[in-house]
Structures are given as C-alpha cells and as structure tokens.
Amino acid sequence: MAEVISQTEIGPDLYKLTISARIPQEPADRGAAPGRFCHLRVRQPESWDPLLRRPLSIYNAGGYNSELKVETSHETSHETSHETAYETDQLEFVYQIRGRGTRLLSQFQAEDQIDCLGPLGSGFSLDFSGSNIILVGGGLGIAPLYFLAQKLADINNLQVYLGASSAALLQPMSADIAKLDVKLNLATDDGSLGRAGTVFDILREDFAETSCEGNKSKQPDYIFACGPVPLLHSLQKYMTANNLPGEFSLEKRMACGSGVCLSCVCQTASGNQRVCYEGPVFPAREVIFNGC
Numbered sequence: 001m002a003e004v005i006s007q008t009e010i011g012p013d014l015y016k017l018t019i020s021a022r023i024p025q026e027p028a029d030r031g032a033a034p035g036r037f038c039h040l041r042v043r044q045p046e047s048w049d050p051l052l053r054r055p056l057s058i059y060n061a062g063g064y065n066s067e068l069k070v071e072t073s074h075e076t077s078h079e080t081s082h083e084t085a086y087e088t089d090q091l092e093f094v095y096q097i098r099g100r101g102t103r104l105l106s107q108f109q110a111e112d113q114i115d116c117l118g119p120l121g122s123g124f125s126l127d128f129s130g131s132n133i134i135l136v137g138g139g140l141g142i143a144p145l146y147f148l149a150q151k152l153a154d155i156n157n158l159q160v161y162l163g164a165s166s167a168a169l170l171q172p173m174s175a176d177i178a179k180l181d182v183k184l185n186l187a188t189d190d191g192s193l194g195r196a197g198t199v200f201d202i203l204r205e206d207f208a209e210t211s212c213e214g215n216k217s218k219q220p221d222y223i224f225a226c227g228p229v230p231l232l233h234s235l236q237k238y239m240t241a242n243n244l245p246g247e248f249s250l251e252k253r254m255a256c257g258s259g260v261c262l263s264c265v266c267q268t269a270s271g272n273q274r275v276c277y278e279g280p281v282f283p284a285r286e287v288i289f290n291g292c
Contacts, residue, residue: 002116004108005090010172013097015106016059021116023061023089031119032061032091034126034148035249035281038118039257040093042105045113052255054101055276057144057226058119060092091116094143094173120257122281124148124224124247128156131221135160135182136235138199138227142173144249145226149180158182159220163199163231167192199227200234207238222246223284233289246284250275 002021010016021038023031039053097103108114124144133156137145142162152158160182164170170186170193178184186194187202195202223246225235232248239246252275254264259277266275269286273279 001113002091004110004112004114006110007106007108009106010094011168014169014172015095015097016172017056017093017095017105017108019091019114019116021089021091023119032058032089033119033123034058034151035123035144036119036121037144037280038091038093038116039120040105040117041115042101050101050104052101053117053257054105055254055257056093056095057249057280058091058147059094059143060147060150062089094140096140096169117257121276122279124249124281126151128152128222130156132157132219133159134203134220134223136199136203136223136225136227136231137162138231139164139169141225141227141231141249141251142170143226145224146173146176148224149177149182153180153182159185161185161187161199161203163187163202165189170194198231200231203235204238207242220244225249225284226251229289232287236284236287236289239284247281248284248287249280250282250287252276252280
C-alpha cells in the first residue's frame with residue numbers, strides 16, 4: 001500500500017498524483033526508473049469494481065521535499081526467508097480522465113491509502129554522455145519523458161519535441177520540462193501553443209533544415225519517443241530511412257501488469273512481446289506497428 005501525498009488538477013481533466021511508496025533498493029531493476037510504470041488499484045477496499053488496475057508511467061520519482069528512510073521487510077517464500085531493504089520515496093504520475101477507472105482515481109485525496117504494484121516493466125537506456133539526443137512525446141506520451149529528461153539533460157545535448165491537441169494538455173507538462181537544460185520545441189493541433197501542426201511535422205521540418213545546412217554535428221545520436229501509434233509509426237519510418245537508432249515506449253491496455261495474462265502482447269521483430277514485461281520500452285527498429 002502507498003499513501004496519497006497530493007492530487008492536483010493541472011489542466012482540464014488532467015491530474016498530477018503524488019504518492020509515498022516503498023521502493024526496493026535491490027535488485028536495481030526493481031526500482032523507479034524512467035520508462036517504468038506502476039499498476040494502481042482505483043477501486044475502494046470494500047469494492048471489486050472496477051476489477052482491473054490502471055497502469056501509469058512514472059512522471060517523476062524522489063520528489064522535491066521527500067524524506068528518505070530505509071525500512072526492512074522480511075519476505076518469506078516456501079521454507080526460506082530473506083530481508084528486503086526498501087526506501088520510502090515519492091512517485092509522481094500525470095494522467096487524464098478517459099473513463100470510469102481514471103475518474104475514480106481522481107477522487108483519491110491526500111492521506112488516502114492506494115494499492116500500488118510496481119515499479120514494473122523495462123526502462124529507457126540511460127548510458128549516454130556528450131550525445132545529441134532527441135525526445136519526442138505526443139499527448140499523454142509526454143508523461144514518461146520528464147523523468148528521462150532529468151536523467152539525460154545535464155550531460156547531453158538534449159532537444160525535446162512535444163505535441164498535443166491544445167495548450168490545455170501540453171502546457172502543464174511542457175512547463176516542467178522547460179525548467180531543465182534542454183532545447184524545447186512545441187506543437188499543437190490548433191496552434192494554441194508553439195507551432196501549429198503535429199509534433200512529427202515540426203520534427204521533420206527541423207530535420208530537413210539541418211540536412212540542407214549539411215550540419216552533421218546537429219544530427220541526433222539517439223531518439224526516444226512515446227505517444228500514439230500514428231506518431232511512433234511515422235517516426236519509425238523516418239528513423240529507418242535516415243539510419244537513426246532509438247527506443248519507443250508503447251502504450252497498451254493491460255490487465256495483470258506482470259506478464260501472465262498476455263493481454264498486452266505486441267508484435268516485434270523478435271516475436272510477440274509483452275508490453276508490461278519485456279516492455280513498455282523497446283528498440284524502435286524492432287516494433288511492428290501493423291501487428292500491434
């Protein structure tokens with residue numbers, strides 16, 4: 001169980017949820033990392049409706065004023081027992097009300113208890129230094145990129161391209177990323193913030209200008225992206241044509257979140273993969289979108 005620290009509406013039907021959660025110290029791949037997610041139970045304890053949890057990408061971890069403390073838990077499996085060390089830390093999530101489950105989630109208030117499973121899944125690669133890196137986010141696909149940008153901005157040349165339908169959705173998350181040492185490029189479908197058009201439109205325009213200038217020093221070494229399938233599919237084709245490597249974080253409906261139910265299977269060059277377990281982050285070149 002985790003405790004709700006705060007729940008704030010940061011835009012129309014757009015919420016930032018902060019919880020205090022117990023994060024395992026070891027092994028390292030069980031901790032909070034950019035690209036990983038948590039599975040939250042949105043129903044009240046006395047109810048079984050809705051049955052399924054809701055997966056949310058980690059927007060930020062650690063918090064600005066969190067007090068870390070190490071706790072020790074005894075875990076027993078069959079006839080053996082061992083100690084697991086945990087850190088009590090803050091996790092932030094940004095989500096939009098899209099149905100009954102997320103509407104129920106928006107009703108949690110400070111000091112409420114919420115059942116949180118995770119962090120789960122695979123995260124983004126972080127072993128970069130002095131590289132030209134581009135982050136591309138569309139809509140709520142922006143959410144996992146803020147945590148990633150924090151990890152990469154100080155030691156890399158980071159350009160961030162963000163797009164959404166309107167300023168109401170784009171501004172709250174882009175404002176957080178704008179505080180980092182990045183070059184920020186914004187696009188909205190209605191032109192209410194940044195340039196008019198899709199985020200892929202402005203990215204392609206900027207790439208074309210760079211190619212015309214013949215400035216290879218501005219070519220990206222790696223691209224990270226998250227967003228709707230049309231954005232990722234278009235970006236993948238462009239990256240393939242220009243021999244650009246990168247990683248995509250996929251959004252997929254899921255039930256168990258632990259790789260058992262197979263409800264979030266996606267087709268890749270390596271065969272069927274579970275978005276909740278092998279993903280949600282995959283090498284961009286391996287994802288097959290027409291089978292997803």
